[in-house]
Amino acid sequence: MFSHERIIIRRGPESGQPIIVAVHSTALGQALGGCRLKPYADWRDGLADALRLSAAMTGKCALAGLPHGGGKTVIVGEHSEAALRDAGTVIEELGGIYATGPDVGTGPDDMVTIGERTTHVFCRPVAAGGSGDSSPGTALGTVAALRAVCSDRFGSAGFGKRSFALLGLGRVGGRVARLLAEAGAKLVVADADPAKRALADELGAAWVTPGEALTAAVDVVVPAALGGVLTPDSVPTLRCAAVAGPANNQLDDPATATLLHERGILWAPDYVVSAGGVIGATAVELHHESPARVAARLDGIADTLTAVFAAARRDGVTPSAAATAEARRRVANPRG
Numbered sequence: 001m002f003s004h005e006r007i008i009i010r011r012g013p014e015s016g017q018p019i020i021v022a023v024h025s026t027a028l029g030q031a032l033g034g035c036r037l038k039p040y041a042d043w044r045d046g047l048a049d050a051l052r053l054s055a056a057m058t059g060k061c062a063l064a065g066l067p068h069g070g071g072k073t074v075i076v077g078e079h080s081e082a083a084l085r086d087a088g089t090v091i092e093e094l095g096g097i098y099a100t101g102p103d104v105g106t107g108p109d110d111m112v113t114i115g116e117r118t119t120h121v122f123c124r125p126v127a128a129g130g131s132g133d134s135s136p137g138t139a140l141g142t143v144a145a146l147r148a149v150c151s152d153r154f155g156s157a158g159f160g161k162r163s164f165a166l167l168g169l170g171r172v173g174g175r176v177a178r179l180l181a182e183a184g185a186k187l188v189v190a191d192a193d194p195a196k197r198a199l200a201d202e203l204g205a206a207w208v209t210p211g212e213a214l215t216a217a218v219d220v221v222v223p224a225a226l227g228g229v230l231t232p233d234s235v236p237t238l239r240c241a242a243v244a245g246p247a248n249n250q251l252d253d254p255a256t257a258t259l260l261h262e263r264g265i266l267w268a269p270d271y272v273v274s275a276g277g278v279i280g281a282t283a284v285e286l287h288h289e290s291p292a293r294v295a296a297r298l299d300g301i302a303d304t305l306t307a308v309f310a311a312a313r314r315d316g317v318t319p320s321a322a323a324t325a326e327a328r329r330r331v332a333n334p335r336g
């Protein structure tokens with residue numbers, strides 16, 4: 001079904017690179033969504049990502065309780081300042097119905113470059129007046145989500161008796177690993193980058209291959225690298241009780257949520273788990289909230305997830321279906 005409000009595809013006047021901006025929904029307010037920069041083999045693959053990811057942002061903002069909708073920018077090709085400025089030009093032409101931030105391939109410094117052409121940009125460095133890197137907020141939100149998962153699955157939100165397998169020790173995964181280790185959890189970790197082994201050693205975590213982490217016999221697997229790890233091939237090999245992590249698009253297909261459910265594995269929808277970044281950035285940059293209020297909002301991810309799990313049980317559906325239904329309900333009823 002065609003559901004996007006606006007899609008712009010433009011050959012960047014300065015860079016010549018394809019610039020794609022998809023605004024999925026502004027029903028709840030200004031659309032938000034990061035700027036992905038990637039050398040796609042075909043620009044149409046970038047368009048497909050923009051359509052899918054902007055729709056996912058609508059659900060993410062709605063379930064995070066934010067007065068925002070979903071959008072996405074995709075720059076096709078190599079990293080260049082000219083392409084970032086081109087993205088800023090397109091975003092500015094939208095007149096404020098959409099604002100961007102960092103995503104795969106871009107970071108806070110790139111938001112300064114986009115900001116040369118538009119004011120509708122988030123997560124610029126703190127020194128440039130922004131809220132900076134969103135990954136600390138994403139990590140705190142993920143840990144709140146893991147508390148809700150442990151509470152639901154094991155009857156206690158504590159991490160002391162729990163074991164976790166983390167896939168990816170990057171900006172978010174590295175922080176999550178540290179917070180879990182500090183709380184006394186047992187960790188198995190993996191990263192495609194062998195340099196990350198130093199962090200594993202520092203935290204006393206077992207270092208394994210990414211494949212071994214996914215299939216480790218632990219309480220919770222935490223995907224914190226790339227998406228697409230949950231497939232009809234991988235789900236039968238899992239030996240965990242739950243999967244919950246910040247990696248975007250963990251399911252290869254929505255139907256894979258049913259496979260997890262049938263195996264009795266609790267899956268926490270990734271867009272609920274990873275909402276801490278956008279919650280933190282909007283709380284700081286748009287609503288100028290106090291650190292205590294921001295922390296409370298990030299903690300609220302646990303309540304959202306608990307409500308999703310309860311609705312899933314009540315309605316006899318997967319947590320994924322329950323989250324989608326609640327997001328749709330909120331978007332269809334902007335006044336609550």
Ligand SMILES: NC(=O)c1ccc[n+]([C@@H]2O[C@H](COP(=O)([O-])OP(=O)(O)OC[C@H]3O[C@@H](n4cnc5c(N)ncnc54)[C@H](O)[C@@H]3O)[C@@H](O)[C@H]2O)c1
Pocket residue numbers: 104134135136138167168169170171172173190191192193196210224225226227246247248274275277
């Ligand atoms: N940074 C945020 O605020 C944020 C917000 C929402 C969602 N996310 C999602 O969380 C995930 C992690 O984000 P990040 O900011 O930490 O990214 P990052 O690039 O800092 O870290 C990703 C890590 O995963 C590793 N990796 C890549 N491929 C791997 C593989 N096949 N197996 C194991 N490890 C692999 C990389 O070496 C890197 O250390 C991504 O899916 C991202 O889209 C991040």
